[in-house]
Amino acid sequence: MRAFSYEKPGTLAEAAAAGAREGAKYIAGGTNLIDLMKLEIETPAHLVDVNGLGLDRIEETAAGGLRIGALVRNTDLAADPRVRRDYALLTRALVAGASGQLRNKATTAGNLLQRTRCAYFYDTNMPCNKRAPGSGCAALEGISRQLGVVGTSEACIATHPSDMAVALRALDAEIETMRADGVARSIPIGEFYRTPGETPEIETVLGAGELITGVTLPAPLGGAQLYHKARDRASYAFALVSVGLVLREDGTGRIALGGVAPMPWRVEAAEAELGEGAAAACEMLFAGARPTEQNAFKLPLAERALAALLAEARS
Amino acid sequence: MPSDFETIPRETGAADGAPPRSEVSLTINGRDWSGVIDNRVTLLDLLREEIGLTGSKKGCDHGQCGACTVIVNGRRVNACLSFAVMHQGDAVTTIEGVGRPDALDPLQAAFVAHDGYQCGYCTPGQICSAKAVLEEIAAGVPSHVTRDLEAPIATTAEEIRERMSGNICRCGAYANILAAISEVAEGAR
Numbered sequence: 485m486r487a488f489s490y491e492k493p494g495t496l497a498e499a500a501a502a503g504a505r506e507g508a509k510y511i512a513g514g515t516n517l518i519d520l521m522k523l524e525i526e527t528p529a530h531l532v533d534v535n536g537l538g539l540d541r542i543e544e545t546a547a548g549g550l551r552i553g554a555l556v557r558n559t560d561l562a563a564d565p566r567v568r569r570d571y572a573l574l575t576r577a578l579v580a581g582a583s584g585q586l587r588n589k590a591t592t593a594g595n596l597l598q599r600t601r602c603a604y605f606y607d608t609n610m611p612c613n614k615r616a617p618g619s620g621c622a623a624l625e626g627i628s629r630q631l632g633v634v635g636t637s638e639a640c641i642a643t644h645p646s647d648m649a650v651a652l653r654a655l656d657a658e659i660e661t662m663r664a665d666g667v668a669r670s671i672p673i674g675e676f677y678r679t680p681g682e683t684p685e686i687e688t689v690l691g692a693g694e695l696i697t698g699v700t701l702p703a704p705l706g707g708a709q710l711y712h713k714a715r716d717r718a719s720y721a722f723a724l725v726s727v728g729l730v731l732r733e734d735g736t737g738r739i740a741l742g743g744v745a746p747m748p749w750r751v752e753a754a755e756a757e758l759g760e761g762a763a764a765a766c767e768m769l770f771a772g773a774r775p776t777e778q779n780a781f782k783l784p785l786a787e788r789a790l791a792a793l794l795a796e797a798r799s
Numbered sequence: 800m801p802s803d804f805e806t807i808p809r810e811t812g813a814a815d816g817a818p819p820r821s822e823v824s825l826t827i828n829g830r831d832w833s834g835v836i837d838n839r840v841t842l843l844d845l846l847r848e849e850i851g852l853t854g855s856k857k858g859c860d861h862g863q864c865g866a867c868t869v870i871v872n873g874r875r876v877n878a879c880l881s882f883a884v885m886h887q888g889d890a891v892t893t894i895e896g897v898g899r900p901d902a903l904d905p906l907q908a909a910f911v912a913h914d915g916y917q918c919g920y921c922t923p924g925q926i927c928s929a930k931a932v933l934e935e936i937a938a939g940v941p942s943h944v945t946r947d948l949e950a951p952i953a954t955t956a957e958e959i960r961e962r963m964s965g966n967i968c969r970c971g972a973y974a975n976i977l978a979a980i981s982e983v984a985e986g987a988r
């Protein structure tokens with residue numbers, strides 16, 4: 485691991501200014517960043533510890549929703565009584581991710597910004613456009629079973645690995661940030677992640693040093709809220725495919741998918757097809773999909789997972 | 800501008816080009832410890848290499864096995880994915896603090912009674928994790944197998960298995976690990 489200096493600021497303004505300095509990076513739970521620093525995939529010269537900023541509360545908003553601090557741990561978010569009651573999809577997605585130990589450290593912001601688990605991104609001996617821009621993509625001709633089928637590009641077919649983000653996408657969360665100059669903004673999660681295109685190393689619309697301060701959820705949607713995660717072992721494994729579903733009494737609802745794209749995947753038009761069943765919805769969700777031979781199974785797997793959830797929601 | 804970083808308070812040793820170090824004080828198994836350490840030292844390496852508490856194990860060093868599980872401020876975490884400098888003021892419990900050979904914790908005794916291990920490498924992490932699991936269920940923290948998110952959670956075998964999935968046992972002693980934890984859970988009820 486490369487050497488780094490360390491500071492733990494006590495105010496948002498100090499943190500946002502420190503994070504914008506050359507070579508600096510924020511650290512929250514550390515469960516993704518430290519992993520990548522050990523492999524020298526991430527090599528920050530300076531770490532800004534954001535654990536002292538008081539961003540660890542969940543508050544009710546005037547609009548009837550919730551504001552979740554950036555540093556709220558995944559365990560605490562999943563266990564919050566308001567989340568369990570009103571945003572069950574979020575609890576279910578969170579507890580499908582990682583392990584109890586990891587969820588105790590993992591934070592809301594860190595989870596959103598975790599990097600891909602593509603094996604070639606992790607293997608510094610292999611070409612990878614995301615890790616080393618311009619070096620090529622080893623996955624295109626390599627083992628791509630875990631990787632993306634839609635929203636990908638010629639340069640990168642990696643997926644975003646978060647379960648939590650799938651729920652937040654279906655629930656229309658907004659991500660609140662503060663820039664180095666102290667200016668705050670709110671970004672709908674549908675506009676937060678970028679498709680890889682030619683620049684897979686750029687994953688979100690965040691500017692240099694832009695600090696995530698929290699995530700807001702609009703007023704509860706109600707309805708049945710379910711999450712299905714298909715993976716190679718029953719627990720403590722990343723998704724091959726995951727499906728988040730909200731189905732309301734009037735038949736309207738939301739669908740978001742994980743494990744298939746460089747971001748939590750949602751196509752609003754597909755939700756109008758919910759009454760027609762899983763096949764019709766998946767046709768729209770996977771319009772333009774470009775699976776590889778090895779991961780084409782993800783399309784029928786997603787469709788069957790959605791069909792199972794629809795049946796469960798209606799029973 | 801990395802040179803700016805040399806002026807940051809609480810940090811020593813950066814000016815002479817040596818890897819930056821920081822002062823940290825924390826409590827480990829009820830005893831205070833303080834020292835100046837390289838910022839790169841993980842909590843696991845602090846415990847094992849600097850302090851000599853070798854009960855916590857390094858299986859993977861990447862959060863994938865749970866052998867390094869310790870309890871920080873009452874919560875189980877992977878000590879390998881945590882920098883020691885980030886634990887200023889924290890209270891850490893390792894397997895050495897859970898119990899001693901002459902005063903075993905009920906979970907330690909149950910692991911012995913049920914043969915909850917073969918080589919024993921994963922066992923300190925399993926036991927630290929299991930202690931926290933029983934508390935998490937009692938506190939109503941839901942898991943992936945909890946069906947009703949609002950009702951009290953029963954300590955079933957299914958719940959214990961799911962919650963212990965972050966602790967891998969290379970020897971496959973899972974059935975006996977489950978039996979040991981279930982016995983303690985029943986005793987507590």
Ligand SMILES: Cc1cc2nc3c(=O)[nH]c(=O)nc-3n(C[C@H](O)[C@H](O)[C@H](O)COP(=O)(O)OP(=O)(O)OC[C@H]3O[C@@H](n4cnc5c(N)ncnc54)[C@H](O)[C@@H]3O)c2cc1C
Binds near residue numbers: 510518594695723862
């Ligand atoms: C073995 C293993 C299995 C896992 N399985 C799953 C799984 O099944 N599903 C799943 O969803 N996840 C899984 N994870 C990933 C885990 O959820 C993430 O590591 C975790 O959520 C990251 O949160 P953190 O707070 O530890 O982030 P950190 O590691 O601290 O940070 C991650 C990134 O976010 C940035 N960052 C952190 N906070 C802020 C902020 N406030 N503002 C701006 N930038 C910030 C950091 O600079 C860094 O780039 C797994 C991890 C491991 C190690």
Ligand code: SF4
Binds near residue numbers: 603604612631640641
């Ligand atoms: S899919 Fe993306 S992350 Fe994986 S090797 Fe290709 S460029 Fe790298």
Ligand code: FES
Binds near residue numbers: 859864865866867878
């Ligand atoms: S050594 Fe920490 S999880 Fe494996």
Ligand code: FES
Binds near residue numbers: 918922972
């Ligand atoms: S007893 Fe050998 S790894 Fe678990």
